[in-house]
Every structure is written in C-alpha cells, then in structure tokens.
Amino acid sequence: MARFLKHEAKKIGTAPGSLIFVGNKRSDVVSIHAIRYNAESYESFPDAKLEEIGGIVQEGSLTWIDVFGLHDPDVIQAFGDKFNMHPLLQEDVLNTEQRPKYEEYSEHNTFILKMLSVDRDHSAVLTEQVSIVAGKNYLLCFQEVKGDVFESIRQRILNQTTKIRERDSDYLAFAMLDAIVDNYIVSIEYFGNEIENLEAEMLVRIEPEILPRINTYKREISSLRRIVRPVLEIVFQYEKSESPHLDSKTIPFIKDLQDHVVQATEAIEIYKELLNDELSFYHTSMSNRLNDTMRVLTVFSVIFIPLSFLSGVYGTNFKYFPELEYKYSYPIFWTLLISIACLMLYFFYRKKWL
Structure with missing residues (x-):
C-alpha cells in the first residue's frame, strides 16, 4: 500500500466540498471537551454535548473546544454550520491525509498540521492530523483521537497569573503550534540519536543487517521532512498575515516559532545527508570487503x-x-x-x- 497517498480513492468523482471522511475507520463515539476562560475566570466542560456548544461560547471569554474523532461527518458539519466554516474547510478537516496548510477566512484563521509521536519499538513515525480554527472568542481543535501534546497548555491556562489567560485565540493558536513544533524537535532528536549511533557502529564494523536500518531511517526521515517542511510556510504566512484575528502583540512570538521550525527543518536535512553518506559508506565498505576476499x-x-x-x-x-x-x-x-x-x-x- 502507498504510504503517503492512502484512502484517497474514496473521494474520486465527488464534488469539491463533499464531506467524506478519509482515514482509518473507527467505531467509537466522537467526544467534545471545552474550556472557557478569561483573566478572572475558568470553567471546564468535559464531555460536552453538540447542542450545548452555542451556549458555551460567550463574549468576553475565550472558549477552547476539542473535538476528538473525525470519522462522523455529521458532527463536523454541525460545527461548520455553527461557526460558519467553509465547506472546503470542513472537507479538509475530514481528510486526515491533507497536506499541512494555513488559510484565512473572514471569521477565523485555520491551521491543518500533523501531530507526531514515535513508535520506538519499530523506529516509526506515527502521525495524527490536527485542525485548528481560531476566531473571535473561540478556538476549535479537531483531532483524530484523544491524547495530544497540549496538556502543558491546559495546565498553563489553569494558572490565573499566566499570559495566556489574558490573550485571545491567536495567542492560543500560537501556543498550540509551538507545542506541536516542540514535539517535532523531540521526534527528530530521537531519530538523530539513532542515526548517529548507527554511524558510530559502522565505524567499528559493517554488518549486512545495517542496511535495513539505514533504509528504515531514510524512510522515516523522509516522512518527517514531508510533515515539517510545510509548517515553515504556515508559520511564515501567519507571521505576515493581516488578519483581524491576529494581534500584533503575538507576532514576535510567531517569529520565534519560525526560528524553531527552521531549526527542525535544518536538522532533518542534516540527518538526511548523513544517511546518504552512511548508505554510500556501507556500499563502499561491502565492496571493499568483497575486493579483499x-x-x-x-x-x-x-x-x-x-x-x-x-x-x-x-x-x-x-x-x-x-x-x-x-x-x-x-x-x-x-x-x-x-x-x-x-x-x-x-x-x-x-x-x-x-
């Protein structure tokens, strides 16, 4: 099966904006969790009902709504109707194979990214799509499953003295992007250590089983590159945005985030070249061994x-x-x-x- 183009056959022949879930089939119920806060107050709404969302979002407070589960198009359409999400945006939210991107609409800014984790037993990158819709007084976060990299942000929101309690959805969106990018760096660091350890092993002895490891790391680094590189474009567009939903006070933080993304992309390129060198060194060493024989x-x-x-x-x-x-x-x-x-x-x- 093609790893980088999966499930797309479901959409062949459909009209643009058709709400069709593209991803792994699931049978669990979509769950909704919301928190509403401002500088003075904080309130949590675990297991919120879809029909309650309209009453949770209030003027003067920021409401962060997490939607866990994308496999029910009716739920996404209901949020789309409530928050005036364009049909094409709803389609992108349902497509878990969507390329990372940033778009602006009159009522909100939208981000579609991949959240990463590493299966260390198999040295594999695991991805989950995250779609963020940031408007006035609200932020929607659509995720495939429960469990994310935003727990530290939730803990900061609980602290009344933190800056995030005083800011609108643009700063919360930045904080979420920052958490995702930090997780990218952690994943890249893991593979970087594996690649450097492999290099040290190769300097001691070349064995045939090294080749599958090199190919595995090359595949995963290519996957990381495919995920992280578009984020640099996303952050650059967001920093240059003239959207009314972006406060000028947030821009310096976005510029700092841009530096982190550049660091991540540069590290990926370095390890990509290092793997190419290791592969060349492997073939040269095996050829020399054959020549010696x-x-x-x-x-x-x-x-x-x-x-x-x-x-x-x-x-x-x-x-x-x-x-x-x-x-x-x-x-x-x-x-x-x-x-x-x-x-x-x-x-x-x-x-x-x-």
Missing part, C-alpha cells in the same frame, strides 16, 4: 600456478624421467614446491597484498 583468492590462485605447472610436468606418462630414478627426488620435489609457495607469499606480503 577476491584479492586473497587471487593471490592463492597465483601461488598455485607454478605448483600446478610442476605437478603437471611430473604427472605426465613419459617413459623416461631421469628424476624418477633419483633416491631423493620426492623430498626435493616437495621442498621445491614449498619454497616457491613461501617465496611468493613473502613477496606478496612485502607488497602489502596480503
């Missing part, structure tokens, strides 16, 4: 050429062989063979061919 075999073949010649001469069936009548001909013959072999071995050793 062939050289040893060739040396021994060359040694046996004169020995075979002498054995062939004295193995013929001529009637008259004066040497055969001599008493010490047999030991002399063996002495001659061994002497020739030793002289040739010494010669090859001096030439450093052995």
Whole structure:
C-alpha cells in the first residue's frame, strides 16, 4: 500500500466540498471537551454535548473546544454550520491525509498540521492530523483521537497569573503550534540519536543487517521532512498575515516559532545527508570487503600456478624421467614446491597484498 497517498480513492468523482471522511475507520463515539476562560475566570466542560456548544461560547471569554474523532461527518458539519466554516474547510478537516496548510477566512484563521509521536519499538513515525480554527472568542481543535501534546497548555491556562489567560485565540493558536513544533524537535532528536549511533557502529564494523536500518531511517526521515517542511510556510504566512484575528502583540512570538521550525527543518536535512553518506559508506565498505576476499583468492590462485605447472610436468606418462630414478627426488620435489609457495607469499606480503 502507498504510504503517503492512502484512502484517497474514496473521494474520486465527488464534488469539491463533499464531506467524506478519509482515514482509518473507527467505531467509537466522537467526544467534545471545552474550556472557557478569561483573566478572572475558568470553567471546564468535559464531555460536552453538540447542542450545548452555542451556549458555551460567550463574549468576553475565550472558549477552547476539542473535538476528538473525525470519522462522523455529521458532527463536523454541525460545527461548520455553527461557526460558519467553509465547506472546503470542513472537507479538509475530514481528510486526515491533507497536506499541512494555513488559510484565512473572514471569521477565523485555520491551521491543518500533523501531530507526531514515535513508535520506538519499530523506529516509526506515527502521525495524527490536527485542525485548528481560531476566531473571535473561540478556538476549535479537531483531532483524530484523544491524547495530544497540549496538556502543558491546559495546565498553563489553569494558572490565573499566566499570559495566556489574558490573550485571545491567536495567542492560543500560537501556543498550540509551538507545542506541536516542540514535539517535532523531540521526534527528530530521537531519530538523530539513532542515526548517529548507527554511524558510530559502522565505524567499528559493517554488518549486512545495517542496511535495513539505514533504509528504515531514510524512510522515516523522509516522512518527517514531508510533515515539517510545510509548517515553515504556515508559520511564515501567519507571521505576515493581516488578519483581524491576529494581534500584533503575538507576532514576535510567531517569529520565534519560525526560528524553531527552521531549526527542525535544518536538522532533518542534516540527518538526511548523513544517511546518504552512511548508505554510500556501507556500499563502499561491502565492496571493499568483497575486493579483499577476491584479492586473497587471487593471490592463492597465483601461488598455485607454478605448483600446478610442476605437478603437471611430473604427472605426465613419459617413459623416461631421469628424476624418477633419483633416491631423493620426492623430498626435493616437495621442498621445491614449498619454497616457491613461501617465496611468493613473502613477496606478496612485502607488497602489502596480503
């Protein structure tokens, strides 16, 4: 199965804006969690009902709504109707294979990104799509499953003295982007350590099982590159945005986030090149090992050429062989063979061919 283009056959022939879930099938119920806060107050709404959302969002407070589960198009459409989400945006939210991107609408700014985790047992990158819709007094976060990298943000919101309690959805969106990018760096660091450890192993000894590991890391680094590179474009667009939903006070933080994304993309490129070097080093080492083997075999073949010649001469069936009548001909013959072999071995050793 194609790893980077999955489930897209479901959408073939459908009109743009058709609400079709693209992703792994799920049977669990979509859950909604909301928190509403401002500088003075905080209120949580766990397991909120869809029909309650309209009453939770209030003027003067910021409401962060998490939607866990994208497999029910009716739920996404209900949020789309409530918050005036464009049909194409709703379609993108339902498509878990959507490329990361940033878009602006009159009532909100939207971000679609991938959240990462690492399966350390199999050295594999696991992805989950996150769609963020940030408008006045509200922020919607659509996720495939429960469990994310935003718990530290939730803890900061609980603290009444933090800056995030006084800011609108643009700053909360920045904080979420920052958490996602920090998680990118953690994932890249894991693979970076694995790649550097592999390099150290290769300097000691080259084994055939190293090649599958190199190919695994190359595949996962390519996956990371595909996910992280568009985020640089997203952050750049957000920093240059003239959207009314972006406060100028947030822009310096976005510029700092841009530096983090650049750091992540540069690290990916470095490890990508390092893997290419390791692959080249592996093939060169294996080729040299084969050459060494062939050289040893060739040396021994060359040694046996004169020995075979002498054995062939004295193995013929001529009637008259004066040497055969001599008493010490047999030991002399063996002495001659061994002497020739030793002289040739010494010669090859001096030439450093052995």
